Amino acid sequence: xxxxxxxxxxxxxxxxxxxxxxxxxxxxxxxxxxxxxxxxxxxxxxxxxxxxxxxxxxxxxxxxxxxxxxxxxxxxxxxxxxxxxxxxxxxxxxxxxxxxxxxxxxxxxxxxxxxxxxxxxxxxxxxxxxxxxxxxxxxxxxxxxxxxx
Amino acid sequence: xxxxxxxxxxxxxxxxxxxxxxxxxxxxxxxxxxxxxxxxxxxxxxxxxxxxxxxxxxxxxxxxxxxxxxxxxxxxxxxxxxxxxxxxxxxxxxxxxxxxxxxxxxxxxxxxxxxxxxxxxxxxxxxxxxxxxxxxxxxxxxxxxxxxxxxxxxxxxxxxxxxxxxx
Numbered sequence: 137x138x139x140x141x142x143x144x145x146x147x148x149x150x151x152x153x154x155x156x157x158x159x160x161x162x163x164x165x166x167x168x169x170x171x172x173x174x175x176x177x178x179x180x181x182x183x184x185x186x187x188x189x190x191x192x193x194x195x196x197x198x199x200x201x202x203x204x205x206x207x208x209x210x211x212x213x214x215x216x217x218x219x220x221x222x223x224x225x226x227x228x229x230x231x232x233x234x235x236x237x238x239x240x241x242x243x244x245x246x247x248x249x250x251x252x253x254x255x256x257x258x259x260x261x262x263x264x265x266x267x268x269x270x271x272x273x274x275x276x277x278x279x280x281x282x283x284x285x
Numbered sequence: 286x287x288x289x290x291x292x293x294x295x296x297x298x299x300x301x302x303x304x305x306x307x308x309x310x311x312x313x314x315x316x317x318x319x320x321x322x323x324x325x326x327x328x329x330x331x332x333x334x335x336x337x338x339x340x341x342x343x344x345x346x347x348x349x350x351x352x353x354x355x356x357x358x359x360x361x362x363x364x365x366x367x368x369x370x371x372x373x374x375x376x377x378x379x380x381x382x383x384x385x386x387x388x389x390x391x392x393x394x395x396x397x398x399x400x401x402x403x404x405x406x407x408x409x410x411x412x413x414x415x416x417x418x419x420x421x422x423x424x425x426x427x428x429x430x431x432x433x434x435x436x437x438x439x440x441x442x443x444x445x446x447x448x449x450x451x452x
Contacts, residue, residue, distance in 0.1 A: 144441035151415065153422045153437065182447040185397045186416040191304065192311055194321055198303040202296045 141165075142172045146179055292340055295332045298347070303328065305418050306351055312413045313355060315402050327354045345427030348420065352410070352428050400450035408443035415440050 142165055148154050149162045166173055293301070303324060310323035330350050338346065401409055414425045422440070426433045 144437050147441035147444055148422070148437050151422070151440070178448045179441070179444050182444040182451065183416055185393070185447065185451060186312075186401065186412060189312065189394055189397055189417065191308055192317075192320075193304045193307055194317075197307065197321075197324070198299050202299050 141169065142175075146172065146176050147183075150176070150180055150183055292335060292338055293343070295328070295335055298331050298335070299328050302347060309351060309413060309418050310355055312398065312401060312417050313406075313409060315398055319358065323351075323355055323358055326358065327351045330354055342424075342427055344420065344424050348414065348418070348424065348428035349430070396451060397447075400447050403450055404443055404446055408439050408446060411436055411439035412443040412447070 142149075142162055145154065145158060145162050149159065154162065166176065306327050307320050307324040311317060311320035314320060314323075327350055331347065334346075334350060401412070404412065410429065411425060414420045414428065415422070420428065422433050422436045425436045429436070
């Protein structure tokens with residue numbers, strides 16, 4: 137007797153999100169149920185497909201934004217209010233957006249020789265160029281693939 | 286994921302989480318412009334929020350802000366998340382000469398991204414927070430303000446739908 141099929145316990149099993157009792161039940165069930173073993177493989181494939189998506193980041197994104205902003209939050213005082221008034225959200229957003237608008241031509245040079253990462257980046261840029269050609273209001277955001285999580 | 290007593294600086298948050306925030310938005314929307322806009326908006330909200338932040342589950346706080354900012358952006362634009370551009374062989378073949386296996390990898394990524402965008406939002410969000418951002422079920426529950434059991438169910442059903450779409 138292997139009991140009811142495992143259903144959503146299988147995804148939680150893959151993610152290490154089961155309690156000890158649940159995990160024991162899953163392992164025992166899988167030993168005797170080919171249907172659940174097949175489903176586990178399918179779920180693992182879908183999970184792996186998403187987890188293997190490349191990690192993307194606009195080039196220099198974090199560095200540029202952090203350069204535009206105060207390094208630490210400031211206490212709420214009259215002086216701080218004055219400082220904040222000089223860095224209103226709209227001004228900050230405009231500055232950050234400007235920092236992200238990069239010359240597409242420089243991207244390949246900056247990342248040349250990075251193999252597969254360059255291909256992903258170039259493809260993204262090609263696609264983005266198409267978008268911009270359709271909608272000139274879009275800003276040109278430089279995309280690179282980075283390694284690791 | 287940590288529960289820190291110390292309040293991080295805005296700069297630390299940007300460096301530690303900026304890329305994940307960008308990827309969260311990109312995988313949910315399929316649009317690099319939306320992703321960049323979202324990341325900027327989130328970091329702006331974080332900067333403001335840190336002034337009054339009470340130490341606790343920082344990741345829960347951060348991803349709640351991120352999720353709400355994304356939903357606000359979608360509502361503001363009053364349009365559905367943008368599907369990726371249709372397969373464009375010209376775009377791929379115009380890239381510098383590429384090994385077949387690299388192109389195959391890119392195609393797989395496109396297929397997966399396309400399938401993700403076909404999932405109903407709640408399922409897509411749960412899958413992305415789990416498999417792209419790397420949050421635990423408990424952290425996803427805190428971010429989305431739903432029970433952990435619902436998180437488990439959404440991730441499972443989302444993956445089953447993905448499997449069907451990917452064939």
